[in-house]
Amino acid sequence: MKLVEQLPAYGQHFFKVRDKCGLPWLLAVGGKGLHVYDYNDLKVPRKEFLWKQINDLHHKEKKFVMTVG
Structure with missing residues:
Protein backbone atom coordinates (compact mmCIF):
# COMPACT_ATOMS: atom_id res chain seq x y z
CA MET A 1 0.00 0.00 0.00
CA LYS A 2 2.87 2.39 0.73
CA LEU A 3 4.12 1.94 -2.83
CA VAL A 4 0.71 2.71 -4.32
CA GLU A 5 0.31 5.85 -2.17
CA GLN A 6 3.47 7.29 -3.75
CA LEU A 7 2.06 7.15 -7.27
CA PRO A 8 1.19 10.62 -8.63
CA ALA A 9 -2.40 9.68 -9.52
CA TYR A 10 -3.21 8.02 -6.16
CA GLY A 11 -6.47 9.27 -4.66
CA GLN A 12 -7.54 11.22 -7.73
CA HIS A 13 -10.83 10.84 -9.57
CA PHE A 14 -10.58 11.16 -13.35
CA PHE A 15 -13.14 12.70 -15.67
CA LYS A 16 -13.14 12.73 -19.46
CA VAL A 17 -13.39 16.34 -20.66
CA ARG A 18 -12.96 18.33 -23.87
CA ASP A 19 -11.49 21.79 -24.25
CA LYS A 20 -12.95 24.63 -26.36
CA CYS A 21 -11.32 23.15 -29.49
CA GLY A 22 -12.86 19.73 -28.83
CA LEU A 23 -9.60 18.01 -27.83
CA PRO A 24 -9.97 15.24 -25.23
CA LYS A 63 -19.75 23.49 -18.96
CA PHE A 64 -17.12 23.73 -16.24
CA VAL A 65 -15.50 27.09 -15.41
CA MET A 66 -12.51 27.69 -13.17
CA THR A 67 -10.91 31.05 -12.31
CA VAL A 68 -7.28 30.97 -11.20
CA GLY A 69 -5.68 33.95 -9.51
Missing part, protein backbone atom coordinates in the same frame (compact mmCIF):
# COMPACT_ATOMS: atom_id res chain seq x y z
CA TRP A 25 -8.26 15.57 -21.82
CA LEU A 26 -8.48 13.89 -18.46
CA LEU A 27 -9.32 16.12 -15.50
CA ALA A 28 -8.20 14.71 -12.17
CA VAL A 29 -9.71 15.95 -8.92
CA GLY A 30 -7.69 15.14 -5.83
CA GLY A 31 -6.74 16.29 -2.37
CA LYS A 32 -4.09 18.72 -3.65
CA GLY A 33 -6.16 20.28 -6.43
CA LEU A 34 -7.05 19.83 -10.09
CA HIS A 35 -4.69 18.26 -12.62
CA VAL A 36 -5.02 18.12 -16.39
CA TYR A 37 -3.53 15.06 -18.11
CA ASP A 38 -3.03 14.13 -21.74
CA TYR A 39 -5.52 11.44 -22.65
CA ASN A 40 -2.78 8.83 -23.21
CA ASP A 41 -0.31 9.83 -20.46
CA LEU A 42 -1.23 9.63 -16.78
CA LYS A 43 2.31 9.89 -15.45
CA VAL A 44 2.92 13.63 -15.62
CA PRO A 45 0.12 16.21 -15.57
CA ARG A 46 0.18 18.85 -18.29
CA LYS A 47 -1.13 21.49 -15.85
CA GLU A 48 -1.66 21.57 -12.11
CA PHE A 49 -3.95 23.89 -10.19
CA LEU A 50 -3.62 23.74 -6.40
CA TRP A 51 -6.75 24.46 -4.37
CA LYS A 52 -5.20 27.63 -2.93
CA GLN A 53 -4.72 28.99 -6.50
CA ILE A 54 -8.36 28.51 -7.54
CA ASN A 55 -10.55 31.55 -6.86
CA ASP A 56 -13.82 30.41 -8.40
CA LEU A 57 -15.13 27.05 -9.51
CA HIS A 58 -18.59 26.36 -10.94
CA HIS A 59 -20.46 24.43 -13.59
CA LYS A 60 -23.64 24.88 -15.56
CA GLU A 61 -25.11 21.95 -17.44
CA LYS A 62 -22.09 20.48 -19.29
